[in-house]
Amino acid sequence: MGVELGSLVFIDEVDLEDFRGKTLAVDASSIIHQFLALVRYPTGVPLMDSEGHITSSLAGLFYRSTKLVYRHGIELIFVFDGKPPPIKFSWFTKEERQKRRQRFEKSLKEWREALDRGDIRTAFSKAVTTGMIDSDIISDAKRLLYLLGMPMVQAPSEAEAQASYIAKKGRAWAVNSRDFDSLLFGAPRMARYVSIAGVYRGIGMPSRPEVIDLKKTLQHLGITYSQLIDAAILMG
Template sequence: MGVQLGPLILKKVVSLRDLEGKFLAVDASSVLHQFLSIVRCPDGTPLMDSHGNITSSLVGLFYRSSRLIFEYGIPMAFVFDGKRPEIKFSWLSEEERKERNERREKTVREWKEAKARGDLAKAFSKAVTTGKLDRQIVSDAKRLLDLMGVPFVQAPSEAEAQAAHMASMGDAWASNSGDYDSLLFGTPRMARYVSVAGKYRNVWLPSKPEIIELQKFLKALDITREQLIDLAILIGTDYNRGIKGIGPKKALFLVKKFGTIENMPAPISSQFSGSLAKIREAFLKPSVTDSYNIEQGSIDEEGIIEFLCGERDFSKDKVLNAIKRIRKADLRGQQSILKWSNGVS
């Protein structure tokens, strides 16, 4: 879900070429969700093999991400979520959980109804919100990345926190995610809209990537990172319920006027009694690891063909053409990785 900071964000729109040689620590679940949403049949049905395994995310990784890495020369490491923090969504009541499930079921029902009456545009627009990651999709993604020689990191907990940590340590130029939580986790720089752009089956997507610099953002707001976290808490995060009637601009006003939530009027501060320290700690001291390898490996062409064509029913001609394209562009990708390794950013 992520915190809604949109109206406050200070961003710089760039081109993919601007990211050449810039190593990205990618929130894998964010990217896979994007592929699951848009890489579908015209009626919204996700791509699948003959055994019912969803392959939309594999299509996105193999054909889209490979272009970014090898043709645009943007080195990446994909970071996968580990154990969910106990605090995450713990504030939802059983009734709210039930309502969420009912909304999803309603969307699925509306998608199927639109598909049945031949309204493909409506069907696709409904289907894009029904994608859900499961163990098989994640396992397949890791397997393909390994065969492509693209590094991935298993986070102990939140992938966004791990990616932010890698950027903070200088092992990545930026963390790449669709959520602004990365800023709360302390990434010095985050990139958005790198994996998808343009128009796909009548669904408009952001046309260019965006870069957000944490320190420039904080300076523009005239607050600290700790105050940004308090601002987010007022709005609502994955770790707490926000206060009704308080949006980003009002939260910023309150933080700048009172400094911290504890100093705010009782009707506000009392709503977080006993939980503030735990919520703040979840962002300031998340569970991360320094045990990871982000060196790019070699491409296993035979392994890719066996997996994608032999097991997941991909077109062999298309896979071979993509491999040729990757092989041709691989030198550019290797040069970009070398530039990053030598400290050129």
């Protein structure tokens, strides 16, 4: 999820119309993960086709992207992850993989138990943590975006780094991602919660789009860009 800089950055709450005529470089994997978690039936069951393939991410991509582009005049560039840098998962030991698997199985168990007792709200909150992205889901997403005529970029490595580079070079106004790492990669701005429904995580939490400006953040903190990176390293 990246470094948690939420308590440090300068955040402006805006409206969707403030993005009209602007281009956002989208961290595709981040958005797909979000749709896999949230686009579900009230019971927490994901959307599926007749053969049992999960289509939650496709539904989310289709409706969100088309509405942002055609209703709100926002241009989107989807950036997909390439090969991760070796250091990224150097900490991902066998024990850590086992812990993640145990957390996943625990969420599945709690989801089923909540359904059995008719606690739909709890069931949904447990189900959102069980979404898993794979190569088929990524391939289907690329195919859909291609058919929609949406611009796509295949990053050589980290999508967020590539999206930040696109914004830094002026090809996009901001990076659309949930993570603050975009600022550390040098993006001049990042946009969060660019949502049609105006809710986050599907549990009735009202949210407005947020814009975090790198220059304003540095001025607000009275530090340099290099010092922000140093602070992020110290925070871990």
